[in-house]
Amino acid sequence: MPARRYHLWLGCLAGPFLVVLAVTGVLLAVDALRAHATQPAAAPAGLSVADLAAGLARHGTLERLAVTPMGTIVAQFATPRRRATIDPADLSLRPVAEAGDTIRTVTEIHRTLMTGDPGRLILALATFAGLLLAATGLARIWRGERGGGALRRLHRSLGLTFALPFVVSAATGLGLAAAAMFPVDGVRPAFPSAFAEGDRLPVGAVAALAAVAVGDLEELVLPRADDADDGYFLATADRFAWIDPVSGRVAAASERPVMHRLTAAILRLHAGRSMTALAIIFGLAAAAVALLGLTGLAAGGIAIRRRRPVVSGAAAKADTIILVGSQGGTTWGFAERLAARLTEAGHRVDLAAMNSLASDYPTAERLIVLTATHGVGEPPGSADRFLARLPQAILPPAFAVLGFGDREAKAFCGFAEAVDAALLATGAKPMLPLARIHRRSEPDYAAWVERLLAALGHAREAVAPTDRPVPAPLVRGSLTRRVVSGKAMGSRWSVTLWAPEHRDLSDLVAGLAARIAAIETSMSRFRDDSEVSAFDRAPCDAWQSVSRDLAEVLAVGLDIGRRSGGAFDVGLAAEVAARGFGAGWSGSGVARDRIVPAHETIELDLGARRIRKRAAVSLDLAGIAKGWAVDELSRLVAEAGFPSHLVALDGELRAGAVQPDGRPWAIGLEAPAIGRRAVIGHIDLIERSVATSGNNRRCDANGGHTIDPATGRSVAAAPASVSVLGSTCIVADAWATALMVRGRDGLAAARAAGVEALFVAREPLAMPPTARAARWLGAQLSNHRRCRDAQP
Known part of the structure; x- marks a missing residue:
């Protein structure tokens, strides 16, 4: 639940x-x-019970002393008969403040x-x-x-x-x-069978009372003057005692439970x-x-009142179905306004909660979903049964999804993404790419409504999209599939996009290359002048100003380090180099005997863009920098006016909007083994990213490639590969590494963290004992599992 x-x-x-x-x-x-x-005021530290009782003798015959749990001293006198509160500073009497009825x-x-x-x-x-x-x-x-x-x-x-x-x-x-x-409270000791014979000592001379501070006292009952066999009864925080009034010593005692003092x-x-x-x-x-x-x-x-739709028509006769996922009722307001606009345009509209999904809509031509996201990618209250009912429903042929959320949340419009993917899986065609509204933005909502109306043939004027300032999708006949590429981080980046055949892309390519160069200047370990190399040389506890690139990447890396329990660590450069993976680096530091996680060693002030280290640590951003580069290239391509694109960099990919014919970007998943190019599955991406980590390249003598931060050694028992899907490539990149490190526990870790991932497991083939250094070559596909709980 x-x-x-x-x-x-x-x-x-x-x-x-x-x-x-x-x-x-x-x-x-x-x-x-x-x-x-x-x-x-509280009793002075040196005041004993004997001194207190002796000092009160001037007020009459003292019968009983008690200290309340709040520290108030109350005295009861036999003659004259009265009760009073004691001021321990001067032993004066005050009236007892009795609680009223x-x-x-x-x-x-x-x-x-x-x-x-x-x-x-x-x-x-x-x-x-x-x-x-x-x-x-x-x-x-x-x-x-x-x-x-x-x-x-x-x-x-x-x-x-x-x-x-x-x-x-x-x-x-x-x-x-x-x-x-x-x-x-404990058990009081039995009354002594006899006390010493002789005259009673003055109360101020009773040694057992002189040894007890007033601060430890709970109760003192003095012996009655008319009863020669009576004695002092003392109760303190830790014991009960009967005290001989003649000798002044403890005649009988019992310890009180520790729980009494605690209570x-x-x-x-x-x-x-x-x-x-x-x-x-x-x-x-x-x-x-x-x-x-x-x-x-x-x-x-x-919220309960607002879950009831205000606008409703006959679903059996409607050409447009609007389903609403709302937690607090705000989304209903947007849906009602949309229903009114579509009704004005001549459409027959039915408005209902997503949980009211019907089994069939015989006359409907389109389904429009407006939904909020609750928590981290969870459905709101009026949509928590929608995905379970979807497979049994006969849906209209076209759909559009609009998500409402907060960009600062951990999964911005995560449930809307899940709904969009589920509707695509049914075979329905998207009228518009998934759109996201940040904090109920009226301009973004108005822009989306205009684009929806345009898709339905009711266009008014061109309006900028919700997420990115790009033009409306062009007709495929006027576009050509183009590919541009360049060098990046010891590999190559590529961008596949749809553009007019004669469109000059040289400025775009130059801009992308410049962005890659800036990221390498910040994060490359092959450059002595990079920010990570400068951080290696910086003294401990000294703040170092950094670029936006490095600050943003460290913010994600340190956060996922915490969330993964240390399975992802950006501070392993020395350990990576020690395993033979740092050839050509400008420096890497000395491998540590005991690895302290980077999120415990590095302090980041994101607002001021500065970092410092509390102990020696060397940054290795190979497990996250490429994801950041992919996200940045995707952003630049979209801003240049190419919403439909696919960016790739060494196993990390990000897709933009749907292709002009409405198809998503299909990504093949290859068997992770040398010499095998078999495709074992496909992933469809729209405005999403996928990053893969595997052990099929550059393995050390232990048979692994990914370093476990807990041991400083490579992980040999990891899956053959892990592919993580997410809204950003940088997050997917980091989680792919973390789940590889978790090995056989990776699937459970993905579920616990709410990460959507694809695991490909392997079983080594029988190989000669001398082939230990190359035993990973015998990996074969043994299982293909998909964990799809939520996006990272």
Whole structure:
């Protein structure tokens, strides 16, 4: 079940009880602040129980001393009969601040709902559910959920701001509930059979009391004057004791459980009475919990209401079907406006949620999908069953998909990409390439609507596309498939594009070559003047300004290093060279005995474009730089006016828009072995990238090519190859390397990270024992698996 469903159900079940706890908690926090304002100062460090009792003798016959968990000293006198709070600074008496009926009632509600242990158990379960709510809520934020209107933004802001104090308050509350239902006070010692004979010592001369600091005292009961066989009863944080009033020594004692002392500390922390600041923080956190409940319920109610379509027609008679995937209701607004525009243009429109996909649309000519993305590539609430139902549906022959999302999210319009790919797989033809709207951009939406109307024969005026400023697709008859190429990073780049036959591409080629040269200047280890070589020479802890290229590449590399658990590492130049793969480099440093991951060694200030290292490390960007170069070349080609193109650089590819005839770019997947050119499958790309990592070239004596950061040695037990698909080639490039490093665990790692990947496994053929250095040559295809959970 997705995190958002857990969050919803937990909120519905535990919400009312959490609101009760929150409101009563606010009232108790206010009372704690009042108590702080009137409470005497803490007892001096050197004040003993004997000195305290002796000093109070001037006020009357002392009967009992007690120290509350909040540190207040309360004395009870036999004559004159009274109770008083003690100021330990001068041993003066103050009236006892008794809790009023209201506070006692609020306290009982907060602890037990005024029903005893059953209510305490209910509130404990609700508190535990609150901790799960905090965990699922933070998980949704961490996974990239954004947007959703003012209520949802307020809900997330409150949750982030007060998550820590809430967790502390909830955890300590659970501890107190457990201690109340399963007491941990300990067992008092039996009353001594006899005390020493003689006159009683003055209380100030009792040695056992003089050895106890007031700060450790919980209770002292003095012997009754009219009972010669009575003694002192002492309770401290760690023991009970009976004290002989004649000798002044301990007559009987028993240790108290460690959990008792822990419970006392938890009570002081939970109640916020040990520090004024804690009372304020916990009071604000309690108020935030109440607001979180109200905003969560309100936002959920709005979302449910908005999931109902406003515009609807008869699907059996419609020529245009609009399906909507929405989480908070915003996408419905765009869909309703689109339905109105198409109706004005003379179309018969049916508008429905994506989960309402029908089994057949007998008169429909086209399907239009407008969908948001929830979390990291997950479907929104009104579309979470769409992909499962799609294979059984008979769809219209043409479609268009418009995605809504946030470019800063981890998977920008990831679900829209999945829907677009699924519709392509059914054989339907795209009317327009997949388009993406950033943060409900009205200009981008208007531009897409105009292009859709133009595709339907209702063109008004030329409008720039959503993602890139390129012209509308041209008719294939006026275009020719062209290929340009050049040198790059010890290999060659190529760009396949559709352009007029006589179009001069020399300026484009020059621009692409210049961009490659700039990237090599930044990241090449073959150049002594490159930025990575300069970083090798830079002292530790010294900031070094870098180019946008290097800053952006390191940002992705360090992030995937963390997300992959260190399987991808940009700091392995010395280890790579030590395995014989660094021939011709200008330098590489010394291989380390213990490899510290780059994401723990290198600090990046992306905004200021500067980096520094905390320990010696040498950069090797071979596993990510080519992906970045492919993305940059694709961007330049699109900006030059060629939306339909395919960029390739040594196994890394990125496709632009569909080809003029509506076909995607088909990429062949070859068997990764020397001497074999067999194609074992195809990948269709539209506005997506694919990067492949394999062990079929430049292997060392261990039979591998990819270096494992954990060992500094090549990975011999890796798959034959891993191909990763993603919205950007740089991310796909890095994950392909990381999954190769994970070896047999790569498939599980891809699923856990939400990476879409193709694995080709291998089994070595039988070879002579002396052929260890070349045993990889005997690799054969044994399995071909596809993991398609989400895009990276």
